[in-house]
Amino acid sequence: MTQLNSNTGAAILGMGTALPLYSIAQADVAELIASSLQDNPDLARFARRIFKSCGVENRYTCDDSYLGTAETCRYLPSGDRTDIPTTEERMKKYQQEAPPLALEAAKRSLQDANQAPAEITHLITVSCTGQYLPGLDVMLINELGLSPRVNRLPLMFQGCAAGLKAIQMARDVVLGAPGSKVLVVCVELCTLHFQPVKEREALFAASFFGDASAACVIGEPGVKHKHCLSLGKGYSVLLPDSTEDMTWEVGNTGFDLYLSPRIPKLLGAHLEAELGQLLGDSPLPELWAIHPGGRGIVDSVQEVMKLSDEQTRYSREILRTAGNLSSATILFVLESMRRDMEARNEQTKEGVAMAFGPGLTAELMSFTYVPAYSPSYQEAGHAVF
Template sequence: MKQINGRFDVAILGMGTALPVHSVAQSDIAELIASTLQDRPDLARFARRVFRSCGVETRYTCESNYLDPLETCRYLHSHDASVIPTTEERMDTYKREALPLGVEAAEKALKDAGMSPDRITHLITVSCTGQYQPGMDVLLIRELGLSPRINRLPLIFQGCAAGLKAIQMARDVVSGAPGSQVLVVCVELCTLHFQPVREREALFAASFFGDGASSCVIGQPEAEHRHYLELGSGYSVLLPDSTEDMTWEVGNTGFDLFLSPRIPKLLGTHLEDELRVLLGGDKLPELWAIHPGGRGIVDSVQEVMRLTDEQTQYSREILRTAGNLSSVTIMFVLNAMRQKMKERNEASTEGVAMAFGPGLTAELMRFTYVKAYAPSVKEQDHVLL
């Protein structure tokens, strides 16, 4: 296995994604919410405009109740507060629905990596939309046939940036303990936390979140590996004067999310300097895996970094076809990018991944798409000897 400057290469060797069976057209959700605002025609018009312009066409949900008529849709019922699901009810649904999605994504990632479950040494589970104990990590061990002695690292309630944070944690695990194989599993059921909308601010959060799961296997690439993502340096940074611009708190009827309309502007103000730090003077890479926290966020990154439409296509396509899946989303973007590079038979290409969460936190990481494993010069010399 390749070693550079005393450090072993670490890579995403396989990836998998999963979506619930229920898909909902964005136009249908917009009309459903607008119909709850018959006494607020100004807000109903605003809702239709926000939902139409946010870059989403389809979302997925684990909750079939969203497919019901307004009169029986408990999550958006605005006339009788007693029928709105409590946080306890929502957590019961999460406990029932999260595991199958996580298992599906993990099985795909293991198969894609050519990795048997008994080789996994570490399990990182990620979610900010549900909690229970024993947690999803324990149940995944049983369902996937992982070792009961596996090192478990739950990463909970960290928001949209947590998927990329988990990838960087896994990279550090493998770097510090060569031979480790880390399985990362992210599951988010965002639609369980929809609330009846009565204020403009609530419409932004309601306009683009959906449900899904993603997973990846991270370890050291070997001769048989192809089309993988080699993980480079990265870090987290708290952006200044932004603590209150994204909040996620537990309420009596689910978790309450607030997203400030200032977020795209804040990213535009601070992100370029941080990316220069990350790149350390190197030229801008070709590949850009941007967490599509909303159309405005992708627009802001594209504008400040002077990216082409082709460079943001992966993020925009995931947003369009599935919405923002919180921590899950960045792996959807990376997987779509990797598949397209594979289809085009592209050569190895440098990239940057980024995701954003409460704090405001920016999670930034360099990576390289690698078409085929190539041994280092030292390894080649050893073979010749």
């Protein structure tokens, strides 16, 4: 069998995810939105339809304001809109809620990798939903017991594609500096940026984003590592004529996100050629880790690449149970896939991961799930497992 990841020396050695305390049903969020649109019944009906059809059944939030009624939810008020949280307030909430969530995911990833914190050489922190200094990297160093000399690489305000970008950066670090151990931590509090809806386009973004954190440890695998993901080649590409189709700007009442309904069609038009560039003459892999930026995106990839429902079920399940978690989402998908491979006692399988963000940017990467390290397999010129 052709090995997509021949001779790679980097792998995801452990992963960890974390969700906030508060769970909200999609139907309840839809009612909050609809209640805030009492003066626009047509838009309210459209909101209910979009929320019902986007593939999300449940989401998580760091703010219990969403658990109340439309009268008490400051983010999506049904009446007086003078008390909508300012960007400053939202950033203070981010500074309060993001660190413990990121810390929980990071601890789980270190434990899963059987990795001593003091041996981490590089720390990549990823977020597009909040910023402050000193930031998440300093907090993680202090709370995890990382070396104060760890190389810190913040990757901020890059959107949903940044999680896979960080994984590829970590792979390059390990390949360029053998012996490195890289901790990647993504945390996104997307619900902090919900705002009263004024037009149909804003409903697409409001219909599927949720809060979460995810982390992974990337390094050279050894005999103590099992059920790892060997990282193959990958790259980032800007898709043509799509600059205005996804934008993310700082406003006075949070960050303003615009998602064009053209995005699934744009991906469908360009993705097959880009995957051909990535995979070359290799057969299509069995495993597909697709960033579920919305049901339409997963549908488009499945249709263009002629994938089975089984091959897209990991992405659809994360979307259904937690929503789009921005940069953390691809790690949730990969972790779900890896755990399932382990539970089913699967053997080595090839895969491809993809995530999408403003630009439009597509991050693409090949990988291999391998259940256990095998020096003889390495000597044969394949992956290092």
